[in-house]
Amino acid sequence: MEIRIRHWNTAIAGAVLLHVATVAAVLWTPTQPGAQLPGVGGIEISLGPAGGAPGTDAQDSPEPQEAKPVEPVETVEAVTPGAPVEAVPVEPVIPDAVAIEPVKTVEERPREPLPVPPKVVRPKVAPPPKPVEVAAVDPAPPVRTPPPAVAGAQGKSGTKDAKETGSGDNSQGGGVAGAAADYMSVLQAWLEKHKEYPRSARxxxxxxxxxxxxxxxxxxxxxxxxxxxxSGHRMLDKETIAMINRAQPLPPIPADMSRDRLEVVVPVQFSLH
Incomplete structure (x- = not known):
């Protein structure tokens, strides 16, 4: 738009200058010399020859030529600047719509369930160990006091019977308790033989x-x-279970205990000293 306005301004200036030059040319006429101009009041002046020269007839001055009328020059109308050219709205170029392919949905495969970690069964904190159950021993019958001896033979016989009865009852009661104590010692030694101290714990x-x-x-x-x-340490508890499995079969229950089944709670010590 700025370039077009400049062109219009240049054209208008040129037209104005052209009109001014034309008017100046029409109004301007060349001035004639004073001798040739017609006299005022119809008086003609003639000059004689100088220095006694023979007179000559004054030459008739040439008649003034009538100025030819100048044909009027057609005036050029000033070009008025036209109305500003309206800018043609340029339609925005709309890019071709690209067809978007639908996104394919991928079927999700069912995830395999994660393996459930095995539950760790914590050992129950047990009360203090129960004493080893020992078969109950029947109380010994009361010792009968022998009647006073009537004869020496009867006295010896009665004394012998009393000794035999007392000694028999005492040996039976002491035998069961002693057998149980001895068996527990054997059992402890057997377990110690199969016990191993874990290397990492050591x-x-x-x-x-x-x-x-x-x-x-x-x-x-x-x-x-x-x-x-x-024990508070998993490795020691694990070794205790391994020990009892390595130690079976355990020593059999002695016949003196008269038991078909025995339940025992024993301490298993892990000590470095």
Missing amino acids: LRRIEGAVMLYFSIDRDGRLLAYRIERS
């Missing part, structure tokens, strides 16, 4: 005691077992 200087419950039949076969009280 390196880390870990110590502890596990209370182990188990039951056996007359032949020493293991019927059931569990940890009554944990």
Whole structure:
């Protein structure tokens, strides 16, 4: 738009200058010399020859030529600046719509369920170990006091009977308790023989005691077992279970105990000293 306005201004200025030059040319006429101009009041002046020269007839001055009328120059109308050219609205170029392909939905495969970690069964904290059950021993019958001896033979016989009765009852009661104590010692030694101190626990200087419950039949076969009280260290508890499995079959129950099944709670010590 600015370039077009400049062109219009230049054209208008040129037209104005052209008109001014034309008018100036029309109005301007060349001035004639004074001798040739017509006299005022019709008086003609003639000049004679100088220095006594023979007179000559004055030459007739030439008649003034009539100025030819100048044909009027057609005036050029000033070009008025036209109305500003309206800017043609340019239609915005709309890009071709690109067809968007629908997104394909991918079928999700059912995820396999994650394996459930096995539940760790913590050993129950057991109360203090129960004493080893020992078969109840029938109380010994009261000792009968022999009547006073009538004769020496009867006195000896009565004394002999009393001794035999007392000695027999005492040996029977002491035999059951002694057999149970002896069996527990054998059982403890058997378990210690199959016990192993975990290497990692030894390196880390870990110590502890596990209370182990188990039951056996007359032949020493293991019927059931569990940890009554944990040591607080998993590796020691694990070794205790491994020990009882390595130690079976255990020593059989002695016949003097008259038991078909025995339940025992024993301490298993893990000590570095």
